[in-house]
Each structure stands twice: as structure tokens, then as C-alpha cells.
Amino acid sequence: MRLLFCGDVVGRSGRDAIAKYLPGLRRDLKLDFVVVNGENAASGFGITEKICKQFIESGADVVSGGNHSWDQRESLSFINNEARLLRPVNFPEGAPGRGAALYEAPGGRKVMVINAMGRVFMDPMDDPFAVIAKILERYRLGTGLSAVIVDFHGEATSEKMAMGHFLDGKVSLVVGTHTHVPTADHTILPGGTAYQSDVGMTGDFDSVIGMKKEVPIMRFTRKLPTERMSPATGEATLCALFVETDDKTGLALRVEPVRIGGRLSQSMPEVA
Amino acid sequence: MRLLFCGDVVGRSGRDAIAKYLPGLRRDLKLDFVVVNGENAASGFGITEKICKQFIESGADVVSGGNHSWDQRESLSFINNEARLLRPVNFPEGAPGRGAALYEAPGGRKVMVINAMGRVFMDPMDDPFAVIAKILERYRLGTGLSAVIVDFHGEATSEKMAMGHFLDGKVSLVVGTHTHVPTADHTILPGGTAYQSDVGMTGDFDSVIGMKKEVPIMRFTRKLPTERMSPATGEATLCALFVETDDKTGLALRVEPVRIGGRLSQSMPEVA
């Protein structure tokens, strides 16, 4: 199966990149399943129903979230009607929506997607290691389940690498989100799980993590209140990870970064 | 001028990579100046005088540090006699050693190296923005100063990107260290400063940030005391950043990642 995971889409610039490039990627890379992290899609803060639908129309099968999942109040309600939108699975019981679900890829193949949040340097949440382990007791690769994709939304590389190894051999992909900077450590772990510490944002990199740079610089240097931050408006780089998996084992055969447009070095897998 | 910055060397595996590859890199990339971050060189924790000398013998002009600078007690004293070893400049006044200094590259060219520590999700330190700005009041690129290299040792991508833009046009390179994972966002900022959020460690990537993975995974999942962490012993990937600068302006002409050996995708600049 061919999977693509697109990192945190930031604001209009990021959304434009998804609309512009994702349909072509879906075709050229012969993708079977696409996940887009949308926690910063609406002006940098959260996601609206309209934007979520746009991502799906552009080719996303699932839209995942993170600490910004609820920044737009409407997400608290429409997530209950939108099975393709996930929020972190380790929110307290009773949170709206779902954090993990089973989806169908072409040919009736089953794909599980899990969205979880790290706890190091982040808001206290239920233990992501325990929560994911519990899910995987019931869902095992290679038993009618073609792929498991884990979006691990976290800050610390230590926690992310630990999660990668913790799940190695049990899931198809552990990919980090949240830092908004792509890491160059995409790899297939010894047990067969594809891994990247952070896929990076889909946003304008002439910025501070996607936001216009003047305001955050002032915050760091002056420690005084500022106007609200807003997304940078230059051309975005679409940052994503391409993974090919073996449908029988569910494990990764190939992992390669995708970077299109904007200021970052470009990268595009070649698919026969 | 041709610069190379090598990220946090972790343990014996990382030191072996420096010894094996740095002399050849110095020659093949025709390097004029090399900085190695050595804060994790001694069993993952700090640096000894012996190891510092080995790095210099292998081709380092300067060895920088971070939050682990003092993990080996001997560093508190030998740093006073070793002008080539830096510790973060924003330690409280009276700390041993120095955090910024002027060095000489071939042809009598002057290179300033500044080592600073971020404050987001890290131990409280003096304001790195203010401290660096004050240094740069006296040291300006293009006035007899060929290059300024800033090793910004920090956790948060927001603080690192803000520092990059804050110094853009005033220094040759702002390169992040500390997360131990190389980022794929190497770029030349609009004002001419080369930038990378994190250069990544020189260590074994089949690990949790360079340490054998079993112990950190247990810490995350069980929250009980464990034995001490120790560096992973597999082959290291040397992670570095290659930068070419204009000696007149001190600004960057070219920036490219270096990754040799070990598990990460390989990258090597071509130098005519």
C-alpha cells in the first residue's frame, strides 16, 4: 500500500499547498491512503468543518489533530458527525469525536489511524504508550488489517523516538507532528515500522513555525503582550512522508520525504 | 570560507565517527573552520579534557556545549585552560570558561563562535537574545570579521526559528543543537544567514536520542527508577552542516547537510 502523511497545515498558505499539490501527488505517487494533520489549518488555530471537507476533497482520507484540535469551537460539535476527523486519542474519556478509527482503502483493505499526543513539555494527557498498546491488543497487523498509521503529536524527540521503538513491528508508521519542522531521520526501524520524528508543517517557512515572524520575535525578546499571531502568507512548502508497505505484513518497505514548493529543499519520491 | 558544524557527539560511537570521518571531510570539503558540539561525548554526559583534545586533533577548531557541559566535573576546571572549548554564553556571570570567542581561520581570517542556550522547556538562563545582541554590538560581520557562528542549543523550534530571524543578516550561521535529530530545513534566510533548526547528533540512531533504547522506553512507560542510561553502541551517523560564506560580507552562499554512516539517509556536498 502507498501511504502519504502530510504535516500540520498552517493557515491559508498551507491550505493552498494542499489544494494545489495533493491531487497530483495522489495520482503520481499512486497513493492508496492519505492523512493530513489539520490542527493549524484555520488561521493557525484549529480547523473548521469547511476546511476539513476541503482536505477530504483534495484527497485526504483522514484529517488528524493535536493540542490545537479545539481552537475553533465548531470542531467540538462537527467532529461527532465527521468520521474522517480525528483528535488525540488520549484526551480524557468523554471528549467529543474519536482518536483512533478503522478506515477502508481501495480493494477493501483496512487501515487503522491513531492520533495521540505526547506528554513531555505538553499539557497533561492520558498515557499515550498505554492507550496505544491497549488499542493494538485488539488490532494486529497481518490479520486482515493492512496498515496502522500513528500520528504522534509531540514536542520531545526522546518521547517520539521511544514511541517509535515501542511500536516497532506493530504498526506501519509512527510519524511525529507538532514541531512544524521536518526532521531528516526518516527510516525503517529494525522491526519494520517506518519512522520520522517530525514530518514538518505544510506552511510558509519564512516564519516562526508558520506564523509571521515579527510578533513571536517580539514575544521572545520583550516579554510583553503583543497582537495575536497570524500565519505567514508566503508560499508554503508541503511537507509529507511517503511510505510503501507490504499489505501482508503491514510493515514498511520504503520511506521517503516529500517536500514541494516554498523555501525548503525539494524532495519527491520516484514511483514506477 | 567553508564551515562545518557537527552536532552533539554521543558516546564512543559518536566519537568514533568524528575520528573516522572528520579528517577526510576537512580535506575533501576544503574546510576552513570546524565546530563540534561535544556536550554528550563522554558516555552521553559532558566532555573530558582527553575527548576535547581528540576532537581538536581530528580537525575541530572549536568544541561547543550545552546543558550537559558540566556533567563531567573536570570540565569545570580544564575549560579555563582550553580556549577552544565553549559553554553556553548565557550562564550566570562567574561561570567557568567562556561562551563566545574570536578564533583565527587560515589566512588570518577572524571567526567568532557563540554558544547559547534556549530557555523554552529548558533550565532558566539569561536571555540569549539580549546576550547575543550585546556581543554583536561590538562584533560586526564585514569589518574584519569573516564569520560568526551561533550554536543555539535549544528545545523549541519556535525559539530557534525566532533566533534565526532575530540574527538574520548579522551572523553567518545559526544552527540548532540539543534535540539530537537533524532537521531538513537548512536554508539561507532572507538576510543571508544560514540556518538549520537542529543539526542532529553524531551518534547511533537506533536509539532514543543516542542512548540505548530499553531504559528510556521503560522510563516513559513505567515511571519507575531504572539503571543509568548509556549510549547506544551501533554505528553512528555523523550529522553536520556545511556552509560556504562570502569572506567580505560574512553571509552564506550555500548550505547543505552532511550525513555519513549509520542508519540515516546519506548526504554529502560536492565541492569543486
Add this chain to the structure above:
Amino acid sequence: MRLLFCGDVVGRSGRDAIAKYLPGLRRDLKLDFVVVNGENAASGFGITEKICKQFIESGADVVSGGNHSWDQRESLSFINNEARLLRPVNFPEGAPGRGAALYEAPGGRKVMVINAMGRVFMDPMDDPFAVIAKILERYRLGTGLSAVIVDFHGEATSEKMAMGHFLDGKVSLVVGTHTHVPTADHTILPGGTAYQSDVGMTGDFDSVIGMKKEVPIMRFTRKLPTERMSPATGEATLCALFVETDDKTGLALRVEPVRIGGRLSQSMPEVA
């Protein structure tokens, strides 16, 4: 029922105060049940089996813990054989020992003690609100259960006050530990639960939270490695909270601080 809760005992000075004063308090205050937090009893770090037994001999019915519960390795094993020693209930599943248990007071009255850890500014743990709520579904005051005592080991006053109100009317006492400083906000909440944000340590207050002051001051001002911290050796103030409850409702009738010895202002309830 008459309850006494003694705060974090720090080192020998704190242990001496328990040995010296607790037997008399037990008698003079006509106590039915005593809990002592012992997480710093062994040189400031953790607790040994020997010290735990001493507390019980001096009159403790239960010894509770906190983030330092495991600092002495032997506690990982002897806690399994010592039903009177608790560790925070919101450790990951599979942790040694127990975090909540039912005990017997004179006259066959049942007392539940719950030890839980806060998450604000502390190591990530399972959600203490959810974990305690789940326990209280099965254990309700006034149905054969005479008292429920919650030792909430936390840093932030906001989280502690929120826990107090969250449990108000459902438990006899929510008492904070961990900051090592007694608060003057002992009260009976509107629903009948006794509350104090922090009971304070039983230790020498001419110190930094019970430790000799020179080393911590150096850490704050110099940010360099120091020798290990060790408990201050001056006379301790025993800090405790005295609570009288109604055996039928399990709610509080009276709450008063106890402070004996050492440097703090003295306080002793009068019991007819």
C-alpha cells in the same frame, strides 16, 4: 473520628520529630487514625523499610508517598509486603504496591486512604481526577465507610483547590503535600470536606524545603553542578492537620493545623 495527617517528613530531623511528638499527639488528641507522608524520610529521598516501620511504631496507620516514593530502591520490593505503605495511585498500571486501600480504625470503622499525584509542573501521570472518581464510584462515605482521606501530592495551588472542590462532599479530607510549606487555608469546604492546600513538611525550616540551604542557593545562582543536597539538621517543626469527622456522614466537623517544635509559629488544637 479524629484524624491526623503529617506532612512530608524530611530526613533525620523530621524523623526525630515524628518519634518525639506523634505518640503524645495520638494520646492527647485522642486520634483514631494517622497518616504520615514519608516520601522524603530517608536523607530527603524516599523511604526505607526500617523508617516505614518506625513511623508505624510511632503511631502512623498509613505512610503515603509522592514523586520521591521510589528514590530508595528497596521500596520497589518491600512495598509489596507492607500494606500500610502507599504510593501515588495514578502511577502506570503494574507499578509495585498500591495507591489506595481500605484500613480499619478502632471500633471496626473503615477508613479509605488515597494517595494521588498532581500533574501541573510535575512528571506526567494518569489523570488523578479520573482515577479518584473511579475509586469513589465503589466507595461512598456513609455506607459503612467512616472516612476517606486523600493525600494530593502536587505543586500548583490551582490543581489542588480544583481537586478539593471536585471531591467536596465525597471525601472527608483533601490535603496537599509536596511543596513542604504549610498553607494557612485549612477550611471545611461548602460540601463538608476538610481541605488544606499543603500541610507542610515535618522538617527543619531553616533550610530550602528541608535541605541545607547553601547547596540549593548555589544551584539557583550559579547553575553549576554541586554536591548532593542533604537534609538540614536543625530542629524540625512537625506540621500536620487535625480533622474531626462525623462517623455517620464521613464529613468534617472541625479542621485545625498542628505545628510543634522548630521555627514556625506553634499551633495545637484543644481536645476535650
Add this chain to the structure above:
Amino acid sequence: MRLLFCGDVVGRSGRDAIAKYLPGLRRDLKLDFVVVNGENAASGFGITEKICKQFIESGADVVSGGNHSWDQRESLSFINNEARLLRPVNFPEGAPGRGAALYEAPGGRKVMVINAMGRVFMDPMDDPFAVIAKILERYRLGTGLSAVIVDFHGEATSEKMAMGHFLDGKVSLVVGTHTHVPTADHTILPGGTAYQSDVGMTGDFDSVIGMKKEVPIMRFTRKLPTERMSPATGEATLCALFVETDDKTGLALRVEPVRIGGRLSQSMPEVA
């Protein structure tokens, strides 16, 4: 000299307590100098010019602040014209207003007030230990300076106790603010400095640190967005510290808590 320090005034309930009790306290306790921390006076967030003037009319000589100093935008400008309003002294250079100043008490006696912010579990600021030490190089008790009052606005008891001992003998009073809960550890340190880890808020204690309790409890338990927090409206307890100093040495002779009104146990010094 007789000093009174009133802790963080929260919202209307807290302001009413200041207006109601401070004039009488000024008279009955024969106060020479009064400081009120006003960082939460305006609906729990910051302070307005009007409120600041009300505090002064009620008997405050100085109004201090903290991390909430700038929550009301108007404070960024009117602080420049209001010498009696302080903000933390360890804000970055160039911040509006001042963090330490010399004031006059009856009889021409000089009183220095310093407002500083801690760094443990708080936003990164300049080193408060270093900043205060530098001020005290020029201002020494007993050389025409009758008293030095330090409002140390911080979270961690360790940092606060360390600051107390660090300044012991050099200032008249180190009093903590920010946690909104009064501590029962008021004391005169060995060197003669009066000390209390936290003076506590002047606000309604049937609350979560002064705010209506429902919203913060929901935040802790559900981790979902809520409406804005607003101050609790029950009767406030005025929490303050009374200190008598020797005008010659500037050191403390007597220290006693003040608690009037509301739910906390009442405390009132007797002054002949």
C-alpha cells in the same frame, strides 16, 4: 517602622476587601508603609489606572505586580506616569515602568520596594537573584535606608526559600506572591529578614485561586476549551503580612499574618 504587605487582590471581591479594611488597618496597626500586589485586580487579569488609584486612596503606598502585570493593555502606558506602580524588575530591558524604586515613609524615612519574578515553572525572565543582588550593591540597609521590601512573585517554594536566605540580613522582608494561598511559615530568618513563602490572595477562597470554581475544574477534568474564567464573587479574605522593623538596622523585629473576612481563619496582630 510598621509595614503591611497585601497579597494578590483578585477581582471585585478582593478590591472591596481592600477598600473596606485597609483604611482601618492603616490606622489600627499604625502602619507606616503599605504595599498591595494588584496583578489580578481587574477581573482577575491585570490592573487598570482607576483601580491602581483606588488602592492608593485606600492606603497603599506602592502597588506591585507579577506575570499578569500587562493583562490590561492600558497598564503598558499609564505605568510610565505612575511611580507607585511596580512591575517585576527582571523583565527584559526596555519594559515600561520600573521594577524597583525608592519611596518615602512618614518622617522622611526611605523605603525601597523591589518586585521580582521567579523562574521555576514560570515564563523565562532575567535572573532575579542577580538582578536584586545588583540593586542591593547600591542600596544598603542602615545607611539612610530604613527598609527594603521584596515582593518575590513565584511558584516554587524552593526558589522562594532560597531567595529568602539569599537576601537574609540585606533586606527587611522577602514575601512571596503568585500562588494565591497564604503560607503559615512567616518567620524572621536567622539574619533578621522577615519571610513568608506566600502571603496569599485577597480574594474569595471558595474558588480556584480566586476564580469561580466550575470552569477551572472543567479544564482539569475535560481538557477542552471553556468560557473565560471570572473571579469568584463571595466575600474575600484580605490576606496580608504585618512586619515591624528596626529603623536603624532595617531588620525585622516582628512578623505576623493578617487575615480578615471571608472563609479563612482570622488573624490580627495586636499593636499597642
